[in-house]
Amino acid sequence: MKQEFPKGEINTIKGRSLVIKGDDIDTDRIIPARFLKCVSFSALGEQVFADDRKELKGNHPFDLKQHKGSNILVVNDNFGCGSSREHAPQALMRWGIRLIIGESFAEIFFGNCLALGIPCMTASKKEITKLQNLVNENSNQIWDFNLKELSISNQKESFKLEMEGGAYKMLCSGKWDATSQLLDAEKKIKTTVKNLPYLNNFK
Amino acid sequence: MSSGTLYDKVWNFHQVKELPGGSTQLFVGLHLIHEVTSPQAFSALNEKNLEVKFPNLTVATVDHIVPTINQQRPFSDPLAEEMLTTLEKNCKTHGIKFHGIGSNAQGVVHVMAPELGLTQPGMTVACGDSHTSTHGAFGAIAFGIGTSQVRDVLASQSLAMKKLKVRRIWVDGSLQKGVYAKDLILHIIRLLGVKGGVGFAYEFAGPAIEKLSMEGRMTICNMAIEGGARCGYINPDETTFEYLKGKKYSPKGQEWDNAIKWWESLVSDSEAKFDDEIQLDGSSIEPTVTWGITPGQGISIKEKIPNPEELPKNEQQIAKDACKYMNLEADQPIEGTSIDVCFIGSCTNGRLSDLQEASKIVKGRKVSAGIKAFVVPGSQKVAKEAKQKGIDKIFLTAGFEWREPGCSMCLAMNPDKLEGRQISASSSNRNFKGRQGSANGRTLLMSPAMVAAAAINGKVTDVRKLLRE
Numbered sequence: 296m297k298q299e300f301p302k303g304e305i306n307t308i309k310g311r312s313l314v315i316k317g318d319d320i321d322t323d324r325i326i327p328a329r330f331l332k333c334v335s336f337s338a339l340g341e342q343v344f345a346d347d348r349k350e351l352k353g354n355h356p357f358d359l360k361q362h363k364g365s366n367i368l369v370v371n372d373n374f375g376c377g378s379s380r381e382h383a384p385q386a387l388m389r390w391g392i393r394l395i396i397g398e399s400f401a402e403i404f405f406g407n408c409l410a411l412g413i414p415c416m417t418a419s420k421k422e423i424t425k426l427q428n429l430v431n432e433n434s435n436q437i438w439d440f441n442l443k444e445l446s447i448s449n450q451k452e453s454f455k456l457e458m459e460g461g462a463y464k465m466l467c468s469g470k471w472d473a474t475s476q477l478l479d480a481e482k483k484i485k486t487t488v489k490n491l492p493y494l495n496n497f498k
Numbered sequence: 499m500s501s502g503t504l505y506d507k508v509w510n511f512h513q514v515k516e517l518p519g520g521s522t523q524l525f526v527g528l529h530l531i532h533e534v535t536s537p538q539a540f541s542a543l544n545e546k547n548l549e550v551k552f553p554n555l556t557v558a559t560v561d562h563i564v565p566t567i568n569q570q571r572p573f574s575d576p577l578a579e580e581m582l583t584t585l586e587k588n589c590k591t592h593g594i595k596f597h598g599i600g601s602n603a604q605g606v607v608h609v610m611a612p613e614l615g616l617t618q619p620g621m622t623v624a625c626g627d628s629h630t631s632t633h634g635a636f637g638a639i640a641f642g643i644g645t646s647q648v649r650d651v652l653a654s655q656s657l658a659m660k661k662l663k664v665r666r667i668w669v670d671g672s673l674q675k676g677v678y679a680k681d682l683i684l685h686i687i688r689l690l691g692v693k694g695g696v697g698f699a700y701e702f703a704g705p706a707i708e709k710l711s712m713e714g715r716m717t718i719c720n721m722a723i724e725g726g727a728r729c730g731y732i733n734p735d736e737t738t739f740e741y742l743k744g745k746k747y748s749p750k751g752q753e754w755d756n757a758i759k760w761w762e763s764l765v766s767d768s769e770a771k772f773d774d775e776i777q778l779d780g781s782s783i784e785p786t787v788t789w790g791i792t793p794g795q796g797i798s799i800k801e802k803i804p805n806p807e808e809l810p811k812n813e814q815q816i817a818k819d820a821c822k823y824m825n826l827e828a829d830q831p832i833e834g835t836s837i838d839v840c841f842i843g844s845c846t847n848g849r850l851s852d853l854q855e856a857s858k859i860v861k862g863r864k865v866s867a868g869i870k871a872f873v874v875p876g877s878q879k880v881a882k883e884a885k886q887k888g889i890d891k892i893f894l895t896a897g898f899e900w901r902e903p904g905c906s907m908c909l910a911m912n913p914d915k916l917e918g919r920q921i922s923a924s925s926s927n928r929n930f931k932g933r934q935g936s937a938n939g940r941t942l943l944m945s946p947a948m949v950a951a952a953a954i955n956g957k958v959t960d961v962r963k964l965l966r967e
Contacts, residue, residue: 297569304516317815318812318816319792321792321930323608324931328911328933329910331580331911332534332535332563332575332578332911334581334584334853336538337885346932350937352756376726377928377930380534380644381535381626381646383943384644400695401796402726403628403643403728406644460520461521461660464520468518468519473650474650476518476658477650478548480523483515483527484654484656486512491512491527492527492759493757493759494527497753
């Protein structure tokens with residue numbers, strides 16, 4: 296089956312959730328470096344969390360049958376730290392993740408997700424723990440994420456989520472694909488170049 | 499909000515415009531690419547029918563996947579060969595300068611660009627690699643980017659970026675003998691934590707920083723990202739100018755004089771405002787070694803492996819994980835921990851002075867029986883200069899292997915890997931689980947001289963015991 300990737304405005308995301316527990320989960324764990332040897336991202340979905348999954352012999356959340364087809368990932372603190380590899384969000388996206396909720400995210404990882412149209416939403420430690428417990432109690436429940444309202448709910452319980460203003464606007468407006476926006480500024484780029492001493496023989 | 503810092507000044511020079519989302523469109527003065535994070539960016543460019551806007555401002559090399567034993571083409575690993583071929587093709591199609599194997603200038607991207615004089619004060623430097631912060635050692639704003647951003651820089655030579663806050667880390671005094679830049683940065687990350695720098699650029703300043711060579715400064719800025727700071731920088735001074743003078747791409751003649759004037763004007767003002775300031779004493783720092791699974795889990799060589807129960811609450815879980823994964827016992831001294839593999843190299847510590855300092859420890863001694871020890875110069879230039887000084891011979895005589903330049907076992911995207919539960923003393927930058935190529939391999943980060951000492955004794959050793967007058 297061909298996967299659909301995010302495009303345009305990100306308003307709502309609906310689906311089942313899964314939990315990865317732990318602080319400081321780095322991008323080497325999300326996708327070990329040996330899988331970076333590729334000229335296209337297409338196979339990465341199968342390799343996400345490869346070493347952790349191998350260690351847990353089928354009991355890793357990404358291997359458990361009940362989580363197959365889930366699209367919302369709930370994590371803890373400083374998720375995605377370490378290497379800048381975009382292979383990490385790519386691997387998560389290709390496994391099926393469309394939304395990540397956590398206590399906090401590493402900056403480059405957050406930007407890489409944004410560039411793919413995957414929101415990284417935050418909430419307090421207390422709220423995240425509660426959300427993770429709820430998700431783990433029943434992996435079948437459907438969660439509704441609403442970006443405009445900054446919330447996720449399962450009909451019974453609703454959680455307030457946060458996201459920094461700039462990224463939020465980009466996702467709401469569908470302008471998270473930055474290239475076209477940057478290309479608009481051709482004239483202004485020329486002016487910047489003209490004023491940079493090192494591009495003008497230090498005159 | 500910061501003002502009058504080098505970061506503010508360089509940022510202002512490169513600001514193109516404010517973007518609707520509240521970020522800034524920032525011009526990139528030097529874009530470095532390599533074989534791992536660029537191929538997907540080039541394909542995206544092709545899909546969108548876009549050209550490389552400023553091909554002369556992008557420079558390429560190959561480092562992550564190159565084998566360090568036999569660099570004969572085609573590589574024996576077909577995937578590695580495909581990645582290199584793709585890069586060569588993309589550079590040719592788009593008119594980008596490529597420093598390949600056999601060019602005499604190939605090397606780990608953060609080693610080769612500075613030594614060519616490509617990195618200069620006042621530039622913005624971007625590369626699809628988190629250790630791009632290295633280039634901040636010259637007083638540049640340098641940061642790692644993801645593949646989508648590599649695509650954006652190729653297409654527009656600019657990026658959407660949020661301005662960071664600036665934290666000044668002032669280091670008094672001077673480092674003791676046997677204590678190196680690596681120890682200082684491991685110590686700083688231990689103090690501030692692996693995410694202490696998130697949202698910040700780090701300005702490293704003060705007497706202990708000023709006394710560092712450019713290579714030491716690169717080691718410091720290289721690991722800013724391990725403390726969460728996407729960029730780290732040091733104000734340019736005489737040491738910077740001395741390093742740059744005469745380099746291939748450095749300005750020459752009248753341009754050089756003008757360049758120095760501009761570079762000096764970028765230095766943070768004496769009344770500059772910082773968002774945060776921290777002060778520490780460099781003289782009291784001891785050789786530092788990580789014992790765990792994040793670069794923040796460092797201790798001095800004289801300390802014992804911490805008992806997770808006695809750590810601050812938010813560090814307990816990761817410390818427990820670390821003890822279990824590393825199979826190291828709490829309350830045991832780190833000194834004396836047995837080692838299997840010793841690796842000297844990487845963008846953190848693969849430069850000439852790193853090899854030189856390590857060779858002083860090794861000279862006239864032998865690698866302990868059963869230890870695999872190898873040296874991977876950071877670039878072809880480092881390799882050549884080391885050979886001219888006879889450094890390769892010192893290592894070879896002692897029983898080290900002497901390899902060809904590349905990223906090697908720092909991230910093991912090439913044949914250099916730990917096997918099984920092996921434990922390494924490594925001069926690289928990351929001790930994450932599985933980082934060095936074995937899913938349960940273990941890494942202790944330390945200075946190259948400390949790695950050399952570990953190789954000689956077969957166990958973690960205070961390098962000061964092996965220093966000679």
